[in-house]
Amino acid sequence: LAWITGLGVVLFAIGSVFAARRVTTPLRSLVHATETLGRGQYDVPMQHTDRHDEIGGLAKAFDAMRINIRAQQNEIRTLAYWDRLTGLPNRARFREAVQEQIQMASADSAQPAKSMAILMLDIDRFKHVNDVLGYSFGDQLLIAVAKRLTQQDMRAGDMVARLGGDEFAVMLTGSSAEVAVAVAQRIAKSFELPLAFEEQTVDMSASMGIACFPQHAQDVDALLSRAEVAMYAAKSRTTLMQVYDASLDSSSTETLSMLSELRNAVAQGELRLFLQPKISLATGHVVAAEALVRWQHPQRGLVPPLEFIPFAEQTGFVRQLTMWMFEESARITQTLADLGAGFKLAINLSTRDLLDLEFPARLDAVLAKYALPASAFCLEITESAIMDDPQRAQSTLNLLSQRGFKLSIDDFGTGYSSLAYLKSLPVDELKIDKSFVMNMETDEDDAKIVRSTVDLAHNLGLTVVAEGVENALIWDKLKALHCDEAQGYFMSKPIAAHTFAAWCATWNARQQQTA
Template sequence: MSSWKQRLSGMSLSSRIVIVMLALLLAVQVAGFWAVRAAVERQVRNEIVSDLRVSERIWDRLLQQNAQRLREASIVLAADYGFRSAVTTGDKETISSALENSGERIGASITALLDPGLNLVSSSQTGSSDAMVANVLSNIATTLSKDVDGSRIALVNGGVYQFVMIPVRAPLTVGWVLMGFPISQPLLDDLKRLSGVHVTLLSGENVDTHELKLTTLPEQHEAVLRAAQVGAQGVEINGDSMVARYVSIDALGGALQVVLMRSIAEVNAPFAQLQWMLGLITLGGVLLFAVGSQQAARWVTQPLKELTLLAKALASGNFDVAVSGKNRGDEVGLLANGFDSMRTSIAAQREEILRLAYWDRLTGLPNREKFRETLKAAIDKSRDSAAPLAVITLNLDRFKHVNDVLGYAFGDELLKAVAARLRQQISGEGNLVARLAGDEFAILLAQSDAQSALAITEQVSKAFEAPLALDEQTVDLSASMGVACWPADAADADLLLSRSEIAMHAAKAQIAGVLFYTPTLDSSSTLTLSLLSDLRHALQNGELRLFLQPKVATATGQVVAAEALIRWQHPQRGLVPPMDFIPFAEQTGFVRQLTIWMFETAAQQWLSLQPAEGNLRIAINLSTRDLMDPDFPQRLSSIMQDSGVSPSAFCLEITESAIMDDPQRAEATLYKLSEQGFKLSIDDFGTGFSSLAYLKRLPVNELKIDKSFVMAMDRDESDAKIVRSTIDLAHNLGLSVVAEGVENKALLDKLRELDCDEAQGYFIAKPMPFNEFVEWRARWNASI
């Protein structure tokens, strides 16, 4: 059953419909055929039984007719005057002659005359067995004398006869005429002709002595005798089944049976022809039904096949296919209409999904995924022509500040305005402007080299110089941009976009406006992929080292402070340069853990670093991540309390770029640190654009002049003027000044002349491990 189900499941729906329908039809036809056949068999047997009963009556009728004919002939003989005279006178010769002539005339085989006492007078059967015949005839006559109008069957000398007896009167009864008519083959043939039933006449006292006397069968079959011996109702003759009816005859001189038989096949022949016709009609009906079922199945399955093809087309993304069968009024038509509605609905949803997947809902610009696919296509197209292309990634400066102050709704409107302004600046075939995320945008410049990209960045920067006016608010915006070119900077779209973003983040960190990608900016190179986990491991396993670079008072030359610097002693790479992991730590935010480690280590060693007289300050650099962390002041306070060191023992150096990313939050953090007692210093002063604007607002105590001005002031008068002006400005504001980059004695002397408070540089000392610092300081102070 399971294999049959598996075979069906592997067929087409139309084939399965046809097979199931044909199976049902055949089941009905077979059931009907067997029911008809059983009914026919019952009818045939009933009809045969009825025919045999009729044949029995016909048999009786034939015997009666024979008896009547014999009786009439006997009456004629008995009424003959000459015969009566011969009987009266006892003329035996005349009597014998008359009996013989009369028997020959009517076909009676036995004729006899009996006296009134029923004693045999004369008989045509006289001979060697006169005594036996006389006895038989006497018995017959005795029986018939009781029913003169009747007849009687008797066995005489092995033959079967029908006897009648008529009185001879003159005028009294002077004798009896007894005539016996042989029951022969013609009588059985008449019965066969009249009823269509085979007749067999059997004799015998019991089943063991049955003898076949007469039969209408072509041959005398032993099967009839065997069937008669057991009284079987059926006889098999040459493979032909026959139904038999046994009629016992009350005969004298022995037992007689008439076996009436009718062939089942003969009676069933008309029905068999009907069954054959029914079979042919059934076969034709099955063929027609198969053809009709196939057509009906196609009528149903063809639209389903078309709908299946439609579903495959929909699955492949083709929604422009036509749906057939929609005009049908049946269930298939309803299904086709449902499919068409689904097709249009899915097409609309797909368009909406594609729009959401590839377009930014706020600005209407392509999103990152759309930009990425367009960039891939542009690179593939440019491979053949070898035409370069460039990607510019743009990020708005201080956009978070706009959201915090003016709200996100205003920020959204600002992004729309920025998108519109970028669209105005970027045109040309193949060029594209997209919004990647938040306030980050990307520009694709097809067939553009680095020089063309630089021109576009200048054009965009100039466009941002005009303030944006929205809802009666005027906002000054600037943007940091990174540029990466194909194929020089990357071979594929993802890497090109990534490196453009790296250059943008570097430009933002360095407040450079625009930077082109260089490998030195890439903190995601193969070498730095494992840096984050390695840095965590280094922090946990004591691989970090604290180095100190001394600061001296220019007036006395004494060591008054030291800048704490972090170094990484890698077990495989050796001493890792700070530039190989500090930028990466700033990008990932891990720099906050490094800052805390420096404070904890410096606080632990502070007491051991102090000279006999005075105090030694330790300067530690803070990053943007530190200033953006609202919990940072509290963490430093906890470290100071745990170590027992006063916050005044530390100077916190902050770069201008760290402040400018989010000035309000940075300012709040600096005020908290100042209130705790930390000395604050502006590092790399002079390299930014807004230092003077924030200098008067921030609670700083010190300015640190960038080494780019100090290192060349002995050769460049302009640098010397900048250093002099910065020192004067700081002193006027009540701030102390530290100059870094002192590479020789002349620079140190020049700074002393300009009243610079402190100096540091390689001329004084390079950064050294903190455990070497005390010995070096002793040697330095002894040498001055």
């Protein structure tokens, strides 16, 4: 009996061990599997899913969770690295790929780094297409650009990406600047076929910038930045493409020196305010003036605006120049009281001013400082500045108009704004570009453009100013067309602000004598 009892105990113990192992082994397996999931490894299937007991049910539940997590992670990665509209890699994935190529190219320190080119592309006039033809057409344009870029003859390892908005980029592995230029030329050729969508057709063109590793930069951020600098240089010069050069970069020594000098010019009082009068064609009297800045450099003398204004716009320093001009204009307004309550000083705004959300508040502070109404000023904006970002520009213009500023479209006729969009803007005045006015006595087409613009503006209830009035014949033609105001060298070149009041007194007195 004793041995039977002992055998039973042994068998029970063995059975217990096997039973325990049948439970604990799968549980250890499941614990290990959850640890694997915790490390982000979602491709290893769960074991024991073929069991028909509670352990099997638990394993199946864990495996279903694994599959769901993997699907979610794949979707998150897709959202994080791919552009939904075009199906191309996005900026984050492109940057990661460029970084990987740089690391691979630099891996063998004993060998020269393998070259790579970045081609960055921006669609010309894309915001205008969105504004005039609608966002649906704009999306179709982006999809068409993506398709034409991916159809180029690329090597294995090359990548096309949409960086955002209307910017695309191409990574050309093992390629020089010369190869990238050839690719850019092929891309431009592919854009010659217009895009047709919903009975609308639009010509496609783009500005492209090229930067190379390791020639132009040795890290990913500098490389992408310099490709972008080259792209915007191509756009500003209206050329097809631009290979990066240090002279283009706002971080170059020469540019930093110019920026330092400009800051010093403001601090040391080297800037000078000049005013060019606007004359009423009906009365001949001075009714307004455009504020202009000149730089009295201690070594170079009087620096023309074309030598520093474009630079200021490129670097963003133009915002400081705008505020300097506005404050100087506000200060000198007190000396121009004799010109009447309706006299206005006009200040030019840049794209950066329009996109600066704090800009209206800064103008408010200057007005409060000098106890002046906003109605004493006219703010001039070019069509191109508005069309760079129409929605934000219109928002800023609405705020300025609500404050009482008079708003003027400068250089009208040279930009891309539509008449429908013009009607929606809170503007009070159109300035006809001087390129049309100066030739209207000899070019019938220019004369027609001026005549049509005057009629258009008057029909919209706007004042019309003609720039570039160089002689009496043009003055007389504009007067016959019932243009409101004239500005140009026939009346006066820009005058130093401190002598402007005296000039106006002399001019107005002469007009009264000849009336």
